[in-house]
Amino acid sequence: MRNRAKKIITGIVSVALVVAFNYTVKSQNAVTLRLNEILVNNNSNAVDDFGQHSAWIEIFNSSYNTVNIGGCYLTDDLNDPTKYWIPTGDPITKIPSRNYIVFWADNHPTRGIFHLNFNLIEGKTLAIFDANGKTLIDKIEIPAGQKPDITYGRPSNDSEDWVFLEKSTPGANNDYTKKKSAGESFVEFDPYGIGMTMIAMFVVFSALAILFVIYKNMGRFFIRHANSSKKSASSEQKPSEAHSEVEMSGEVNAAIAMTIHLYLSEMHDYENTVLTIQKVSRNYSPWSSKIYTLRKTPNKI
């Protein structure tokens, strides 16, 4: 029975670990990448390092840690997920947390690792696949009606929608509007801080009140448990052997501990460490007498 329980627990823990591990791995690797903005017709928009106006794709790392896009695949054909392999082992493929990377869809892969082997064509589906070439990370169908120098992208980093953007922002946040900080927004509604005080005190009280309730009940449980185990122990003893056991309070324990501490470490009073030698008024003393300090003259025989 015990072995069986052990096996069940081991099984549950293993499954939980595997699930947790998979989840963690997924949440911290390339699956957090997102296609963020594209420009199909680049007439006078950003230029690449060869001075060319090419179509481009912006990818956003939505996680809060650095992700290396090296090893992943970009494609414009879902039936050919491994169309363009992003080379590994290059530090420039690392995308810092909440940051962006731009690829040039110019069908010139010999120009560098950020130059893809396909162009952007309306109606095709642009996709990014994980390093295994099977797991689809993100995709977007390039709609018809792409205008020159007008990008198509997510209006903000966390948006699921795609729209034609008023301003192209390669390698930067698509939402360029000035935003108020959380604090500024909060103060607009609560200029004197009264609301914050009430909410925050409520939360602090709630958090500690939960602890209070749990510990009040738990304390009762432990006291009851201690009493019942004491009773059962005393009932098992023969009446002649039974002795009255007095429960000591914390104060008594503290007093005993303090006494032992004082006994062991503070037996001496604080002593003055300055040694003063004062000359006594009486000049003669057996202690200062030379007679007593000299050895006795040996007797001649």
Add this chain to the structure above:
Amino acid sequence: MGNFFEFVIEHLVQFLQFTAFANLTVGHIIMICIGLAFIYLAIAKEFEPMLLIPIGFGILVGNVAFAPGYQIGVYESGSVLNYLYFGVLQGIYPPLIFLGIGAMTDFSALISNPKLILIGAAAQLGIFGAYCLALAFGFSPTEAGAIGIIGGADGPTAIFLSSKLAPDLMGAIAIAAYSYMALVPVIQPPVMKLLTTPKERLIRMKPPRTVSKTEKVIFAIAGMLLTTFVVPSGLPLLGMLFFGNLLKESGVTKRLADTAKGPMIDIVTILIGLTVGASTQATTFLTFKSIGIFALGAASFVVATFGGVMFVKIINLFLKEGNKMNPLIGNAGVSAVPDSARVSQVVGLEYDKTNHLLMHAMGPNVAGVIGSAVAAGILLSFLA
């Protein structure tokens, strides 16, 4: 030969320009005097010497007026002090200190009388009182939040939160928090006496019961889970606090607990004290804002003490005779451990030589640590 002398003189002049004497300003002198005052208070008056000596000496270090550009100062990238300061800026040191605090804190008083937990919550009123005042004085919301946390009377929490909300004010906030923590025996007693009646000061509380090891272990785990589930942004501080406590209470990780509460917390205290002190360079520290922060800090301690004491008085209205709490332990709800609990004890003994409140005051005192970390988490969630 003439060229040689010109060369020597030119370099001597250059050398003199590099000395601190040439770069000294009135601000540096004022800050050096403040640093010396801290060291004096620590050595002569024994006010929080573990904190005031490193901070005081750090102030001296930070206010040696060097010529900029030689990677010397705490604010110069690549300098040794800047590397050490990284732990403050990125909020690394405070959770490590909380680990040590957890490993040295005994939550028995709290577990045996859970009512005391709520005092730790009430005393956080100081944080939000100072927040309101700071807003009224024209500080920005994030600055007000960072200043408010001084009222939590918790140095590591103050540094942690100000590094996130208002890094520019961190030096002043940390110095104010630690200074007022050291001055708790001066600030709190008048407020406590003002708010209590002679009869209330004589209330004797029930002795706490003995707490089993199982209860302490469960407290460390449940405490972490419950508080961080409510305020996840408090995780760095609360997680480390309860982890340190579990190391202590589990009984099987004595070596780890000893390291956390011994060498590690000592090392981090040295680093945090010295670098926070050094961050008070006169050029960045001596501003009207800093003066405002100090004034608000004092007010926050008064409000926190008020909150704790008044809460006990209100709770007493609902408690039966014999179960009542002495309001003199209310001040201990601020988390200046164990100084504020010691203040309860000292003030209590003034009125009854046999009424020892220390043990009871330790409950709200450690609850205050939890409460201030929770409050910091809330401010972070709302304002960051």
